[in-house]
Structures are given as C-alpha cells and as structure tokens.
Amino acid sequence: MKLNKISAMFSATKNKSTNITIFGATLTALLSMPTFAADAETQNAETDEIEVIAVKGIFGSLKAANLLKRADDRIVDAIVAEDIGKLPDNNIAEALQRITGVSIGTDFGVGESVTIRGVSENLILLNGRSTAGAGRGGIGLDDFPSSFLKTVEVIKSPTPDMIEGALGGTVNMQTIRPLELSEPLVAITLDGEYSDKTENTAPNFSAGIGNNWDLGDAGTFGASANLAYLDRELRRDEYFNKVDLLDNIDINGDGVVDDSGGPNGKYLRRTQSTLEQKTEERERTAYGISLQWEPVSAEANIYLDLNATKLDGGQSAYSILDVGGSSVARSDSYYDANGQLHNYDLDGVLVIPKTWSDFTTSDTTSHALGGEWFITDNIELSAEYSISKSKEKQTANEFNLRPIERTDPTLDLVTHTSTGSSFTGSGIPGYTYADSGMLTNPDNLVFREFFHKTLETDNEEQALRFDFKISDIGVDWVSAVKAGVRFTDRDYSANRYDLKPINGNTTLKDSYKKATNADGLYSPIWIDNPVLADSMKIVNMSNSFDQTGVNGQNDLMTYNVYDADLLQNTEATYALVQQMLQGTSYAMNGSLADNMVEDNGAYKEINEKTSAIYAQFHLDFDDLTAAFGGRYIQTELESSVVASVDANGNKILDTGENDYSDFLPSLNVTYTLTDETLMRFAAAKVMRRADFDELSPALSIDNSLVTGTQGSYQLEPYRVTQYDLSVEHYFGDGGIVSAALFYKDVNSFTQTDSSCLADPSTVDGQNTTEWGNVCLLDTAGQSQGDVNFATEAQGLAYVDSEKAAGRTGIVVDTDVNGGSGEVKGVELAYQQQFTFLPGFWSGFGINANYTYADSEQPDGNPLLNISENTANGQVYWENDDLQFRLAYNWRDRYLYSQAEKRVQTVGALGYNVFNQNDPSADNFDATVGNNYREARGQFDFSASWDINEHFTVVGNVVNLTGEPIEYTTELDSVWKYSESDRRYTVGVRARF
Numbered sequence: 005m006k007l008n009k010i011s012a013m014f015s016a017t018k019n020k021s022t023n024i025t026i027f028g029a030t031l032t033a034l035l036s037m038p039t040f041a042a043d044a045e046t047q048n049a050e051t052d053e054i055e056v057i058a059v060k061g062i063f064g065s066l067k068a069a070n071l072l073k074r075a076d077d078r079i080v081d082a083i084v085a086e087d088i089g090k091l092p093d094n095n096i097a098e099a100l101q102r103i104t105g106v107s108i109g110t111d112f113g114v115g116e117s118v119t120i121r122g123v124s125e126n127l128i129l130l131n132g133r134s135t136a137g138a139g140r141g142g143i144g145l146d147d148f149p150s151s152f153l154k155t156v157e158v159i160k161s162p163t164p165d166m167i168e169g170a171l172g173g174t175v176n177m178q179t180i181r182p183l184e185l186s187e188p189l190v191a192i193t194l195d196g197e198y199s200d201k202t203e204n205t206a207p208n209f210s211a212g213i214g215n216n217w218d219l220g221d222a223g224t225f226g227a228s229a230n231l232a233y234l235d236r237e238l239r240r241d242e243y244f245n246k247v248d249l250l251d252n253i254d255i256n257g258d259g260v261v262d263d264s265g266g267p268n269g270k271y272l273r274r275t276q277s278t279l280e281q282k283t284e285e286r287e288r289t290a291y292g293i294s295l296q297w298e299p300v301s302a303e304a305n306i307y308l309d310l311n312a313t314k315l316d317g318g319q320s321a322y323s324i325l326d327v328g329g330s331s332v333a334r335s336d337s338y339y340d341a342n343g344q345l346h347n348y349d350l351d352g353v354l355v356i357p358k359t360w361s362d363f364t365t366s367d368t369t370s371h372a373l374g375g376e377w378f379i380t381d382n383i384e385l386s387a388e389y390s391i392s393k394s395k396e397k398q399t400a401n402e403f404n405l406r407p408i409e410r411t412d413p414t415l416d417l418v419t420h421t422s423t424g425s426s427f428t429g430s431g432i433p434g435y436t437y438a439d440s441g442m443l444t445n446p447d448n449l450v451f452r453e454f455f456h457k458t459l460e461t462d463n464e465e466q467a468l469r470f471d472f473k474i475s476d477i478g479v480d481w482v483s484a485v486k487a488g489v490r491f492t493d494r495d496y497s498a499n500r501y502d503l504k505p506i507n508g509n510t511t512l513k514d515s516y517k518k519a520t521n522a523d524g525l526y527s528p529i530w531i532d533n534p535v536l537a538d539s540m541k542i543v544n545m546s547n548s549f550d551q552t553g554v555n556g557q558n559d560l561m562t563y564n565v566y567d568a569d570l571l572q573n574t575e576a577t578y579a580l581v582q583q584m585l586q587g588t589s590y591a592m593n594g595s596l597a598d599n600m601v602e603d604n605g606a607y608k609e610i611n612e613k614t615s616a617i618y619a620q621f622h623l624d625f626d627d628l629t630a631a632f633g634g635r636y637i638q639t640e641l642e643s644s645v646v647a648s649v650d651a652n653g654n655k656i657l658d659t660g661e662n663d664y665s666d667f668l669p670s671l672n673v674t675y676t677l678t679d680e681t682l683m684r685f686a687a688a689k690v691m692r693r694a695d696f697d698e699l700s701p702a703l704s705i706d707n708s709l710v711t712g713t714q715g716s717y718q719l720e721p722y723r724v725t726q727y728d729l730s731v732e733h734y735f736g737d738g739g740i741v742s743a744a745l746f747y748k749d750v751n752s753f754t755q756t757d758s759s760c761l762a763d764p765s766t767v768d769g770q771n772t773t774e775w776g777n778v779c780l781l782d783t784a785g786q787s788q789g790d791v792n793f794a795t796e797a798q799g800l801a802y803v804d805s806e807k808a809a810g811r812t813g814i815v816v817d818t819d820v821n822g823g824s825g826e827v828k829g830v831e832l833a834y835q836q837q838f839t840f841l842p843g844f845w846s847g848f849g850i851n852a853n854y855t856y857a858d859s860e861q862p863d864g865n866p867l868l869n870i871s872e873n874t875a876n877g878q879v880y881w882e883n884d885d886l887q888f889r890l891a892y893n894w895r896d897r898y899l900y901s902q903a904e905k906r907v908q909t910v911g912a913l914g915y916n917v918f919n920q921n922d923p924s925a926d927n928f929d930a931t932v933g934n935n936y937r938e939a940r941g942q943f944d945f946s947a948s949w950d951i952n953e954h955f956t957v958v959g960n961v962v963n964l965t966g967e968p969i970e971y972t973t974e975l976d977s978v979w980k981y982s983e984s985d986r987r988y989t990v991g992v993r994a995r996f
Contacts, residue, residue: 200987331349368393716818783811
C-alpha cells in the first residue's frame with residue numbers, strides 16, 4: 005500500500021541518508037504503534053534499513069513525537085499515543101498543555117480550549133479537515149474522546165495546503181486508518197473518575213476494534229470502529245464581589261480623611277458579595293467508524309470516515325447575592341498597599357437567593373468520503389467531500405427570591421435589610437449579618453420571579469477539496485509540487501424563545517410587587533406557603549472552598565432557596581408557579597409551550613461561502629530544504645436578521661453582504677547545520693474570520709435588560725503576519741534541546757465599543773437591583789455613545805426615578821475593527837531520558853519547556869489570555885512494566901477579560917467612571933474593567949502497571965494539590981475566587 009496521506013507531512017527530500025533514516029523511523033514508529041511490534045533496533049541507513057522505534061511507554065511516546073517534529077517541513081510539535089486509545093492525558097486539551105507554547109482554558113477544571121503562543125483564535129481539525137462546533141474554531145477539545153486518537157499535532161507555521169483560519173496555530177487530531185493495522189486489534193478501557201467536591205464516581209468507557217482483510221483480486225479492505233461513553237458530575241465553587249472606587253474616608257474616627265494610597269484620591273471597596281456553587285452533569289456518547297479499500301495494484305485507495313458525538317448534560321446552580329449598603333468603618337478597618345479597604349460594615353444590604361439550571365443537548369458529526377489515485381509513481385490526485393454539523397439546544401431556567409418583610413396584602417411592601425460585616429484574612433473573606441436569619445428565615449423571603457428560555461443553534465459546513473501532487477518534475481532541486489482547490493458552504497442560525505405569559509410580551513419579572521390579588525393589593529408568596537414549602541431547601545454544601553479556605557464564618561454559605569433538581573423539570577416548575585399565581589393579575593393560562601414567545605430580535609442567520617486555491621513548492625538544496633507558496637481565498641458572507649413578521653407569522657429578513665479576499669503566502673525553510681542540528685525559518689500571512697455571533701447585527705439582551713451584545717456583518721477578519729526562527733538539536737536516544745523566536749504582527753483587531761441603548765421595555769422590565777450597572781441616558785428615548793452610571797451618593801432611588809422617566813438604557817457591547825498590535829516571544833524546550841545512568845536510575849526522564857510572550861493591542865493593553873511566562877515540566881520513571889509521571893504546568897498573570905461587569909469602573913487612573921471607548925473624552929481610561937487571572941500552577945500525576953501483555957492498570961490525579969484560581973482588578977485587588985474538583989481516575993486497559 006502506498007501511504008502518501010500518512011507520509012504527506014514528510015514532504016522534504018528523501019535523497020539524503022539522514023533524511024531517509026528520520027522519515028523511515030518516524031513512519032515505522034507510527035505504523036508499528038498499534039502492534040508494539042519490535043524493540044528499538046538500529047541498522048545501517050545506507051543499506052536502506054532504518055531504525056525501528058516501538059511506541060511503548062512514556063519515553064516511546066515522547067521519542068516518536070520528536071521524530072515527527074524533526075521530519076516535518078513545518079514548525080510542529082506533537083503528542084503520540086503510547087498505545088491505541090492512550091494519549092498521555094485523558095483529555096486532549098490537558099495533553100496539549102505539555103507542548104511548548106501551549107496553554108489551556110478550563111471549565112469546571114476540565115481542559116476545553118487551547119491558546120497557542122498566547123493566541124486563542126486557533127483551528128481544530130480532524131484528520132486534516134475542518135470540524136463544526138458551537139462556534140468558528142471547531143469541535144471542543146473536551147467533547148472529542150482522546151481515546152480515538154493516535155497523534156495530535158500542533159502546527160505553528162502553516163503551509164499553503166492547510167485550511168486557513170488559525171492565528172496562533174492549528175491542532176490536527178489524527179485517528180488510525182484501518183489499512184495501517186498490521187494485525188487485528190481490540191482495545192478496551194474502563195475507568196472510574198472520582199471528583200472530590202461532588203463525591204461522585206463517573207464511568208468512562210472506550211473500546212476500539214479494527215482489522216483488514218486480503219480479498220485477493222478484489223484488493224484489500226479494512227475497517228475500524230471506536231466507541232466512548234462518559235457520565236461525569238463536577239462542581240465549581242466561586243466567591244466574588246463588585247469592586248468600585250470611592251473618595252477616601254476617615255477610617256480611624258479621628259476626624260481626618262485617611263489617604264488610602266489608591267489612585268486619584270480614592271479607595272477600593274468590595275460590595276455585592278456573591279457566593280455561587282454550580283454542579284455540572286455531562287453525559288457524552290461518541291463513535292467513530294473508518295472504512296478503507298485499495299485495489300490489488302495499490303494505485304488508489306478510498307476511505308469513509310464517520311464520527312459523531314452526542315452530549316447531554318445540565319448545570320444546576322445556587323447563588324446568594326447581597327447588594328446595596330453604605331460603607332461604615334470599624335476599629336479594625338485598614339487600607340492595604342493597593343488602596344483597598346478591609347474589615348468594614350455595609351449598612352442596609354439586601355440579599356437575593358437564586359436557583360438556576362441550564363440543560364444542554366448537542367449533536368456533532370464529522371463525516372468524510374475521500375480517495376487517492378496514484379496516476380503514476382510520481383503523480384498523485386486526491387479528493388475529499390466532508391460534511392460537519394453541530395446542533396445545540398440550551399434550556400435555561402431561573403427561580404429567584406426577594407427579601408420582603410412578612411405582611412398582610414398591601415401596596416406598601418418593605419424590603420428586609422440588615423448590616424453585613426466583612427472580615428479579611430486567609431481564604432475568601434468572612435461575612436456575617438447582624439440578622440442571623442437573613443438568609444434562612446421564611447418571614448423574610450418571597451417568590452420573586454421565574455424565567456425560562458431556550459436557545460438553539462445550528463452550524464453546518466460542507467467542504468469539497470481536490471489536491472494534486474507531482475513528486476518529480478525533472479528539476480533536481482524541486483522535490484515536489486502541490487496544488488489544489490477547496491470550496492466550502494457554511495450555514496449558521498440561532499434563535500431564542502422566552503417565557504412571556506403576561507399578554508404574550510411580559511415575563512414574570514418582579515411578580516411579587518406587580519401581581520395583585522382580587523382587591524388590587526400585592527400578595528407575595530412567602531417560601532413557607534404550603535404550595536411552595538416542599539420545594540425549598542437550605543443549601544450548605546460539603547467541601548465548600550476547601551482549596552481556597554474561608555476566613556472564619558461566612559453566612560453566605562448557608563441559605564434558603566428553591567431546589568435545583570426540581571427546577572430542571574421545567575414543566576413541573578411552570579405548573580407550580582401557575583398554581584402560585586392563580587387568582588392574581590399575573591395568572592398564567594395555557595401550557596408552558598403556549599406561553600413561549602420567539603425573540604425575533606435575537607434571530608441570526610448566516611451563510612458563508614469560501615473558495616480557495618493554492619500552489620506549494622518543495623525545494624531541496626542538500627543541506628537546505630524549503631516549502632513555499634501561496635493560498636488565495638475568496639469569502640462571500642450573507643448575514644440576516646428579522647426585519648418584520650407578516651400576518652402569517654413568517655419572518656421577513658433583512659440581509660447584509662460582505663465579500664473580501666485574502667492572499668496568504670508562506671515560507672518554511674529548514675537548514676541542516678549538522679546531522680543532529682536543524683535551523684528553521686518560517687514566514688506567513690494568516691487570517692481568521694470573526695465568529696458568527698460577531699457577524700450578526702442581531703441584538704442579544706440579558707434577562708435583566710441591563711446589558712446586551714451586538715455584532716456586525718461588516719467586520720473584517722483578523723489578519724496576521726508572522727515570523728519564526730528556531731534551532732533544534734537532537735542528541736542521544738530521543739533527546740532534544742530547542743529554542744525558537746516568534747513574532748506576530750496583528751492587523752484588523754476586533755475590539756469592543758460600548759453604548760447606552762434606549763429601549764421602551766426598560767421602564768417596566770428593567771431590573772435595577774444592581775443599580776450601579778444600569779446606564780443613564782441624557783434624554784429619554786435617545787440612545788447615546790457615552791456610558792454613564794449613577795454615583796454612590798445617588799444610589800438606587802435615583803436610578804429608579806430615572807427608569808420611571810425613561811432615562812435608563814441598556815449597555816450594548818458592539819464588536820468593531822480596531823488598530824494593530826503584536827505578539828513576540830521565545831520558546832525553550834528540553835527532553836531527555838537518562839538511559840546512560842546505571843540500573844534503576846536509567847528509567848528516569850524529563851521533559852520541560854518555557855515560553856515568554858509579550859503582546860500589545862491597540863488600546864495599550866496586552867492581548868487576552870496571554871501570559872508573559874509559561875512553563876511546563878514532566879518528570880517520569882518507567883521500566884518494562886511500570887510507569888510514573890508527575891507533570892507540572894504554570895503560567896503567570898494574564899488579562900482574562902475586559903469591560904468585566906463587576907469591576908468595570910476600576911482602572912489604573914482611578915476615575916471610577918466607565919470610559920474606555922473615546923480617547924478624546926474626559927476620564928478616558930483604557931484599563932477600566934480589566935480582569936486578570938492570577939498566576940497559577942498545577943500538578944498532575946499518573947501511573948500504570950502492565951500486568952501482562954494484555955492488561956494494564958492505570959491511575960491519575962488531575963490538580964493533585966487542589967490549586968484554586970484568583971481573579972484581580974487592574975489595581976491588583978482580588979475580586980473573585982474559583983475552584984473545581986480534584987479528579988482521581990483508576991481503570992483497566994485491555995488490548996488483544
């Protein structure tokens with residue numbers, strides 16, 4: 005069989021004996037992986053015999069990855085499975101974080117995305133083809149089973165034949181082809197994963213089977229299949245505050261205003277203490293099938309790949325929010341070095357207990373039919389048609405309470421308030437109430453509102469590509485020429501439905517003070533009402549903040565709230581609320597479905613067509629090889645929103661168009677300094693189209709009518725010119741030392757422009773509880789670019805009066821193209837197994853890397869998600885039967901988000917005004933709302949024992965020491981603490 009697809013990555017010349025050895029060893033490593041066919045054996049490359057590397061154990065995996073890196077034309081790093089279905093980590097993202105220049109984003113402590121050289125706009129491919137996920141980048145790395153993969157590549161310098169769309173790099177996940185198997189294969193893994201916060205053990209099962217058959221004159225046929233199942237429960241604990249700046253005060257009571265040391269004569273103050281604990285249940289079922297056939301002549305092969313992932317899961321959460329209150333200093337109050345006030349009281353706070361649940365189902369498929377035809381020994385033609393789909397439905401519910409003092413039906417409801425006292429120390433702050441029953445006493449809590457909405461998205465891409473390769477054109481220094489075309493047709497749509505049972509246009513917001521009884525009086529439902537009482541529970545979760553710690557007593561950890569398990573049953577909760585509101589002006593008629601109203605303003609429909617053509621040349625000048633060429637792409641975009649709805653309920657769409665083209669040249673050069681040392685240089689232009697939400701002018705507004713987002717079909721893509729220079733020195737048995745410099749010049753930045761939108765629905769529907777986040781209009785009914793908020797002295801009463809006059813608006817963030825920026829940095833890597841040491845010590849090895857990245861965007865801030873310093877290290881020991889690995893990942897502080905709601909007026913200049921849009925305006929500060937994630941390191945441990953040639957016992961721990969996450973403001977004050985489960989896994993792998 006001709007393995008041109010597999011060997012395509014080795015498109016450099018094979019004329020030199022050194023290159024023959026490298027290519028052959030790498031290819032043999034990959035093909036022998038499923039069978040562990042041989043021990044290492046070195047023979048003379050001059051006689052066309054090659055080194056055979058069996059991919060066995062940690063060192064075998066690292067060594068095979070180095071061979072791939074060495075043999076590739078591009079700047080590439082890779083992870084190779086130790087065995088079929090056995091990547092070094094159980095999660096693809098968590099495995100990739102071991103690679104130089106790669107950091108990961110997590111959700112509930114589980115890796116879900118990667119940043120490559122500090123850039124998060126990357127592309128996820130499966131066997132070299134694009135995949136569809138909820139957004140632009142492709143399928144989530146936590147959604148695709150790692151057990152399906154043999155190799156994962158991180159490609160940092162592109163070539164023209166690669167699909168465009170990656171700014172940092174391309175992640176290419178590769179599955180095994182059935183005709184690569186040298187013998188029948190059956191591999192089964194059964195793990196149990198224990199999460200220490202939920203105290204839940206999750207089953208994780210995977211199985212793979214494959215074989216190929218000689219059909220005589222009918223050729224050779226191969227088939228493989230994979231199945232994976234995971235049912236996991238995790239929890240995340242978070243504690244956070246709103247942080248704002250106030251004028252310095254007298255904190256020691258001597259009649260003199262004390263200098264906080266903060267900027268502009270102000271001090272930092274925490275308010276709106278919030279404790280939130282969310283449990284996620286995720287059930288994943290996935291399968292992969294691959295069929296392949298080649299004729300006797302081996303001059304062609306045809307393959308069919310079918311992959312599907314189904315996710316079912318939900319998040320149930322409780323939170324308690326305390327709002328309002330004026331600062332009162334105590335005898336133990338003090339300012340810290342950042343100008344933040346500690347140990348103080350807040351007089352007149354009220355609390356809002358909330359229960360919510362999200363339930364999400366998604367189905368993702370990625371199918372391909374393709375083939376290769378070897379017209380001659382030197383000419384290859386390949387073609388592939390692929391279709392990838394993602395369909396997601398999210399159901400979101402909220403059931404919220406309000407602190408109202410018990411009374412008979414009345415028109416004069418009294419909000420129950422108390423004094424909250426904050427205590428700073430080790431861990432999250434202590435927080436107590438003067439009223440010990442503030443959060444649990446039924447006399448203080450009433451039903452406030454029930455929200456329900458559904459969000460649906462569909463994302464489908466069809467792609468057709470043809471590639472042509474000539475290996476010999478009659479010119480000695482041209483080793484190969486490639487050319488090809490690719491066409492895609494992408495359809496994306498999203499819609500939203502809301503429960504609006506009051507006249508078909510109003511939610512149940514604030515029903516406690518809007519629903520009146522037969523006498524026209526408010527008659528709130530207290531939580532001990534017989535209709536509601538059995539559905540309430542007092543929350544006090546075990547293992548709360550056991551990683552961060554708590555400074556003494558925190559009353560927010562125990563509170564009365566609606567049961568989240570009941571809220572997940574939307575129909576039952578709707579029926580309960582319907583019963584509660586019977587006989588009031590908010591009485592609900594009909595079923596839940598009858599009262600769901602489509603939000604036409606949030607409807608998005610996007611069609612995107614692309615056409616690409618490329619040419620690529622491979623040159624060979626003995627010690628110097630190169631791959632260069634260019635890719636030309638045309639993009640045609642149509643973005644539609646609802647303009648109106650006709651009498652029959654049909655949508656009349658308003659469509660905007662945007663067409664643009666890009667030429668993306670690239671150059672990859674490799675110079676062989678010695679047989680062991682390579683120098684590489686790469687230069688390329690790359691582009692990334694804006695995500696679909698950014699390309700739609702549809703307006704998405706939150707339930708409180710306080711914030712919203714809006715995109716634009718006129719957005720140009722990100723465009724980057726990048727340069728790389730690296731040196732790689734290979735030594736001993738699988739050792740490497742490497743260094744790389746990289747530079748990215750980023751154009752067509754997308755940045756956020758905020759405005760205050762006038763909307764008549766705010767008068768009756770806007771929630772002003774968090775009044776500091778409600779923007780104020782100069783003139784009722786007129787939107788404006790300036791985003792202004794009420795002062796502390798004005799407070800809630802002023803905002804409510806402005807709301808009644810129609811002078812409150814919605815803060816809308818719109819993505820616009822901005823200026824340019826840059827990313828530059830250094831990568832260092834070292835890997836070695838100490839085989840030269842005697843006996844036991846020869847089993848030790850080390851793999852370590854470090855990345856420095858410096859970045860700047862147009863407003864002077866660093867780019868999001870880029871740490872200046874990132875380090876990864878693995879120390880391992882293994883022999884024929886045992887493996888132990890301790891891995892450590894560390895990254896320093898980085899900018900996580902901008903215009904963060906809870907800190908949006910905190911900036912370096914200390915104005916306490918949200919103005920990051922207009923540099924010419926008063927009080928402009930580009931740093932307001934900056935939210936940083938603090939430096940953090942994490943240990944992971946894994947071990948395995950080969951009982952015999954068929955069975956292996958495995959175990960690992962993720963986040964071994966239980967490291968939490970902290971978030972800080974531009975002024976270095978901590979405003980948020982977050983922590984997730986440690987995860988312990990024990991399992992058995994069987995291979996036959």
